[in-house]
Amino acid sequence: MNTAKQLLAEAIGTFFLCFAGIGAIVSTSAPISSGAGLLGIALAHGLALSIAVSIFAGISGAHFNPAVSFAFVVSRRMKPADAIAYVASQTVAAAIAALMLGILLEFNANLGPTLPTAAVYFPPESVHNQGPADLRGLQFLPVTGFWFGTFGLTVSDYARTIGYEVILTFFLVFVILCVAIGSKERGLMAGIAIGGTVAFCALVGGPVSGASMNPARSLGPALVSGWDAMRHLWIYWTAPFLGALAAVAAWTYIYNLPPTRPSPG
Numbered sequence: 001m002n003t004a005k006q007l008l009a010e011a012i013g014t015f016f017l018c019f020a021g022i023g024a025i026v027s028t029s030a031p032i033s034s035g036a037g038l039l040g041i042a043l044a045h046g047l048a049l050s051i052a053v054s055i056f057a058g059i060s061g062a063h064f065n066p067a068v069s070f071a072f073v074v075s076r077r078m079k080p081a082d083a084i085a086y087v088a089s090q091t092v093a094a095a096i097a098a099l100m101l102g103i104l105l106e107f108n109a110n111l112g113p114t115l116p117t118a119a120v121y122f123p124p125e126s127v128h129n130q131g132p133a134d135l136r137g138l139q140f141l142p143v144t145g146f147w148f149g150t151f152g153l154t155v156s157d158y159a160r161t162i163g164y165e166v167i168l169t170f171f172l173v174f175v176i177l178c179v180a181i182g183s184k185e186r187g188l189m190a191g192i193a194i195g196g197t198v199a200f201c202a203l204v205g206g207p208v209s210g211a212s213m214n215p216a217r218s219l220g221p222a223l224v225s226g227w228d229a230m231r232h233l234w235i236y237w238t239a240p241f242l243g244a245l246a247a248v249a250a251w252t253y254i255y256n257l258p259p260t261r262p263s264p265g
Contacts, residue, residue, distance in 0.1 A: 009060040010086050011093040013052035017064050018097035018220050020048035025112035026101060038206055046199025053191035061180070065214040066090055067240035071173045074248045077180070087216070094220030102224045113221040113229035114210030114236055116161035162239045164209040168201040169243025170250075172213050177251040212236045213243070 024044035053062040063069045066087040072078035102111055175197045179190040198213070205211035212218045218236035222229040 006060040007085060007089040009056040010063060010089040013056045013060070013062055014064040014090045014093040014216055015097045016052050017045065017048045018094045018217055019101065021045040021217065022098055022101055022112035022221055026105065038203060041206060042199040042202035045202050046195040046197075048195075049198050050191040050195025053194050057190060060086070064090060064216075065172075065240075066216055067169055067214060067244040068173060068176055070241055071177065071244040071248050072180075074245060075177065075252065090216040091219055094216040095223050096220075098220035098224045111221045111225050113225040113232075114212040114218045115229060115232055116157050116210075116235065117208050158235070161209040161235055164205045165212060165235065165239035166243040166246070168205045168209075168211055169213040169240040170247045171201060172197050173244045173247035174251055177247060210236075213240055215240055 021041070021044050024041045027040070049064070052064060056062045061072075063072070063086055069078065069083040069086045069090075073080050073083045098111055105111075172194070175193055179193050201213060202211040210218070215237045218233060222233045
């Protein structure tokens with residue numbers, strides 16, 4: 001059964017991950033523009049997750065991700081009721097992290113919503129002379145130095161985003177299942193492997209889908225970023241779960257493991 005200690009660990013770990021990751025994205029956006037770039041964003045997510053896993057693995061299992069908790073339920077390593085409590089803790093913590101960054105920056109920066117990349121890009125000089133109303137729906141992409149809009153998305157844009165999220169989440173969840181003991185990720189190598197996987201996936205998929213792999217991580221910034229982020233949230237609350245399902249199937253087949261009873265907590 002979940003305890004307050006386990007749920008608090010999930011909340012603090014998720015807050016740490018989201019605050020660090022979103023903060024790195026904020027640092028690449030006007031008016032701050034410190035130039036962290038894609039590598040900085042990937043490292044911030046990966047390092048934050050590695051540290052959080054190392055700290056909280058022995059307490060809550062260090063999920064920090066609804067897709068991960070879902071995978072442990074499907075693989076019969078966690079009770080559904082426990083997973084629901086974990087997901088609630090994770091999503092609330094992610095929303096608080098995004099809200100706090102918004103308040104601290106007076107909502108004047110890009111708060112890191114995960115969005116599909118549009119087919120049309122806008123060079124920086126094309127937006128300098130635009131009014132605030134004309135800049136709605138535009139987001140700065142540090143890798144290219146271009147702004148892009150989420151309007152006018154085609155079916156292929158959505159398919160590409162969903163495909164990336166499914167594949168990247170598959171990598172992440174498969175690694176987690178391989179290094180976890182029961183429903184918990186344990187040991188120094190678990191933190192390194194999981195954090196490294198997140199950093200790698202962010203480098204590969206960040207410019208295309210935002211490389212969320214985490215419904216809670218997408219929900220928090222979307223809640224404080226407005227309709228343009230919210231209307232694409234369905235992608236990041238479906239694709240990661242599909243990737244998690246595929247990871248559980250592959251892990252079960254490769255290791256040929258019999259179903260196990262969920263751990264007591």
